[in-house]
Amino acid sequence: MPQAPGTLLGIGDDAALLAAPDGRMLASMDLLIEGRHFRRDWSTALDIGVKAAAQNLADIAAMGGLPTALLVGLAAPPDLPVAWAEDLAAGLAQECGRAGASVVGGDISAAPLVMLAVTALGHLAGEAPVTRSGARPGDVVALAGMLGHSAAGLALLQAGRTKPAALLAAHRRPQPDYAAGPEAARLGATAMIDVSDGLVQDLGHVADGSGVRIDLESGRLPQDDTLRAAADALGKRNPLDWILTGGEDHSLAATFPPGTPLPARWVIVGRVETGRGVRVDSRRSEGLSGWDHFLGPDTLH
Amino acid sequence: MPQAPGTLLGIGDDAALLAAPDGRMLASMDLLIEGRHFRRDWSTALDIGVKAAAQNLADIAAMGGLPTALLVGLAAPPDLPVAWAEDLAAGLAQECGRAGASVVGGDISAAPLVMLAVTALGHLAGEAPVTRSGARPGDVVALAGMLGHSAAGLALLQAGRTKPAALLAAHRRPQPDYAAGPEAARLGATAMIDVSDGLVQDLGHVADGSGVRIDLESGRLPQDDTLRAAADALGKRNPLDWILTGGEDHSLAATFPPGTPLPARWVIVGRVETGRGVRVDSRRSEGLSGWDHFLGPDTLH
Numbered sequence: 001m002p003q004a005p006g007t008l009l010g011i012g013d014d015a016a017l018l019a020a021p022d023g024r025m026l027a028s029m030d031l032l033i034e035g036r037h038f039r040r041d042w043s044t045a046l047d048i049g050v051k052a053a054a055q056n057l058a059d060i061a062a063m064g065g066l067p068t069a070l071l072v073g074l075a076a077p078p079d080l081p082v083a084w085a086e087d088l089a090a091g092l093a094q095e096c097g098r099a100g101a102s103v104v105g106g107d108i109s110a111a112p113l114v115m116l117a118v119t120a121l122g123h124l125a126g127e128a129p130v131t132r133s134g135a136r137p138g139d140v141v142a143l144a145g146m147l148g149h150s151a152a153g154l155a156l157l158q159a160g161r162t163k164p165a166a167l168l169a170a171h172r173r174p175q176p177d178y179a180a181g182p183e184a185a186r187l188g189a190t191a192m193i194d195v196s197d198g199l200v201q202d203l204g205h206v207a208d209g210s211g212v213r214i215d216l217e218s219g220r221l222p223q224d225d226t227l228r229a230a231a232d233a234l235g236k237r238n239p240l241d242w243i244l245t246g247g248e249d250h251s252l253a254a255t256f257p258p259g260t261p262l263p264a265r266w267v268i269v270g271r272v273e274t275g276r277g278v279r280v281d282s283r284r285s286e287g288l289s290g291w292d293h294f295l296g297p298d299t300l301h
Numbered sequence: 302m303p304q305a306p307g308t309l310l311g312i313g314d315d316a317a318l319l320a321a322p323d324g325r326m327l328a329s330m331d332l333l334i335e336g337r338h339f340r341r342d343w344s345t346a347l348d349i350g351v352k353a354a355a356q357n358l359a360d361i362a363a364m365g366g367l368p369t370a371l372l373v374g375l376a377a378p379p380d381l382p383v384a385w386a387e388d389l390a391a392g393l394a395q396e397c398g399r400a401g402a403s404v405v406g407g408d409i410s411a412a413p414l415v416m417l418a419v420t421a422l423g424h425l426a427g428e429a430p431v432t433r434s435g436a437r438p439g440d441v442v443a444l445a446g447m448l449g450h451s452a453a454g455l456a457l458l459q460a461g462r463t464k465p466a467a468l469l470a471a472h473r474r475p476q477p478d479y480a481a482g483p484e485a486a487r488l489g490a491t492a493m494i495d496v497s498d499g500l501v502q503d504l505g506h507v508a509d510g511s512g513v514r515i516d517l518e519s520g521r522l523p524q525d526d527t528l529r530a531a532a533d534a535l536g537k538r539n540p541l542d543w544i545l546t547g548g549e550d551h552s553l554a555a556t557f558p559p560g561t562p563l564p565a566r567w568v569i570v571g572r573v574e575t576g577r578g579v580r581v582d583s584r585r586s587e588g589l590s591g592w593d594h595f596l597g598p599d600t601l602h
Binding site: 023059194 | 310315316318320322323324325326328329332333337360364372374376406409412413414418421423430493510
C-alpha cells in the first residue's frame with residue numbers, strides 16, 4: 001500500500017502513527033456487509049474497495065476535513081480467492097489516492113461472509129469543524145454533487161439491466177468531491193452532512209441537530225437526462241424519489257449564511273427556516289424515508 | 302456514553318473530533334467475530350464489550366501510547382435483544398473508563414451474526430513510539446502481565462468446566478495494565494508488542510522486525526498455582542504451552558537496554574541475541590504456534 005505524507009508509521013506495528021498537524025484528528029467508521037451493502041455478483045472487488053474507501057473518506061470531508069488515512073478490517077470466508085482480496089486492496093488504494101489518503105492498518109479474520117469495517121481519519125487544517133448543528137434560519141441550503149444516481153444504478157441492477165453504464169458505475173464506485181468539504185468550511189458553512197442515507201433523511205439530521213426547518217425546492221434539485229431515461233426504462237413516473245431518498249451518492253449538503261458567494265459546484269436547493277423537519281415544495285416529507293439500517297427499503301435482497 | 306476529556310466532538314456527527322496534543326495520533330483496528338473470537342453462550346454481552354475494548358486499547362499501550370478513544374462498529378442480527386446491545390455498550394464504556402478513554406463514534410448494521418469492529422485511538426504524550434523493530438542484541442526481554450490465563454480459561458470452557466472462576470474471567474474479560482505501555486516508553490524500551498496471539502508468535506514479530514534472535518527462559522515465565530491446577534484438572538502435563546502460545550491475555554512484552562532499572566511489574570524473561578527467531582531454553586520454537594487468523598488452533602469451535 002502506498003503511504004501518504006502524513007503517515008509517520010504505517011502498516012506493521014500494533015498501531016499506526018499519523019500526523020495531526022493542528023493538534024486534532026477527525027475519525028469516523030462505517031461497516032459494509034455482503035448482501036446488505038454490496039453483492040459480489042453485482043460489484044467487482046475493485047468496485048467494493050473504491051466504495052468502501054469513498055463512503056468513509058466522504059465523512060471526513062463532510063466535517064470540513066482533509067482525509068489522511070484509512071484502517072480496514074476485512075472478515076471473509078477462508079475460501080475467498082486471494083485475487084479478490086488483492087483487487088479490494090487495489091480499489092481501496094485507488095480511492096485513497098484520489099483523496100490524498102492511504103491505508104495505514106487494519107485487521108483480518110475469517111467469517112461466513114465478507115464484511116468490511118473502515119475507519120477514516122483526517123484533519124481540519126486549522127479550520128473549525130462543520131457539524132450538523134449550526135444551521136440558522138435564513139441560511140441557504142446548497143448541494144455539491146449529484147443525487148439519485150446510486151439509487152437509480154441499484155434499481156437498474158435489481159431489474160437485471162446493464163445500462164446506462166454511468167448509473168451502474170455511480171452505484172458501484174461513488175466518486176465524492178472531497179475538496180468540496182474543506183472549501184465549505186473555508187466559506188463559512190454553518191452545517192454540513194454527507195448524503196449517505198438520502199437527502200431528506202440526512203437533512204433531517206441537520207434540521208434536528210440545529211433546531212430548524214429545512215425547505216427544499218424540488219425544481220432546484222439536480223436532475224439530468226440519464227436519470228429520467230432510467231426512470232422511463234423502469235416504468236417510474238419520474239426520478240424524484242431517487243433524488244430525495246436515494247443514498248450512497250456521497251454528495252455534500254451544507255448550509256451557508258445568506259449572501260455567501262458560492263463556487264459553481266455548490267447549487268442552492270433550499271433555505272433554512274424556523275420550525276422543524278424537512279419540507280419539499282412546502283409539503284411535509286414524513287412519508288419520504290431513506291435508508292434504515294435494519295429495515296431499509298433499499299436493501300439489496 | 303460518557304466522554305473522556307480529549308473528545309472535542311463525540312457521537313452525533315459525520316466524524317468525531319479528538320485532541321492530538323502532540324500533533325500525532327495512534328490508530329489501530331481489531332475485528333471480533335461471533336463463533337471465532339467469542340460465543341454468546343460462553344460470554345455475556347458485558348464480557349464481550351470489555352474484551353473488545355481491552356484488546357484494542359492494549360494495542361495503543363503497546364506503542365507506548367495513552368488510549369483516548371474508540372470507534373465501534375456493531376453488525377448484528379435484527380433479532381438481537383436490545384438489552385444485549387446495551388450491555389455490550391456498558392462493557393465498552395466500563396473498560397474505556399479503566400483506560401481513560403471513551404467511545405466517540407461508530408456504525409451499526411444488520412448481519413447474520415454478531416461482528417464487532419473496534420478502532421482505538423491514542424497519543425504518545427511527546428514520547429517516541431515503541432515499535433517492533435528496535436530490539437538490539439544484549440537487550441533484556443521483559444513482560445508486564447500474566448500469560449496463559451486466557452488460553453486456560455478457554456480450555457476450561459471448551460471442557461464444560463466452570464472453575465476456577467479467575468481463569469474463566471481472564472478469558473472473558475482481559476484486564477490489560479495500560480499504564481505499563483507509556484511507562485516502558487519513558488524507560489527507553491527499544492521494542493514492544495501486545496501479546497495477543499501468543500508469546501512466541503508475537504515475540505517472533507519483534508525478532509523479525511528487529512533482525513535479532515530472542516531467547517526465552519521458561520523458568521522465568523510467570524506461572525502460578527491456578528494455572529497448574531487447571532492443567533491438572535484437564536489432564537495436561539503442564540501449563541507451559543498455554544504460557545508460550547496462548548493468546549488474548551494482552552500482557553505487554555518489551556525489550557530494554559541492559560541495566561535499565563525496571564519497576565516491579567516488569568519481569569525479565571529472556572534476552573535479545575544476534576540471529577533470528579525465538580528460542581525457548583535454547584531450543585528452536587518453530588513447533589510452537591499461536592493464533593492463526595484463518596486456521597488458528599485456538600478457534601472456539
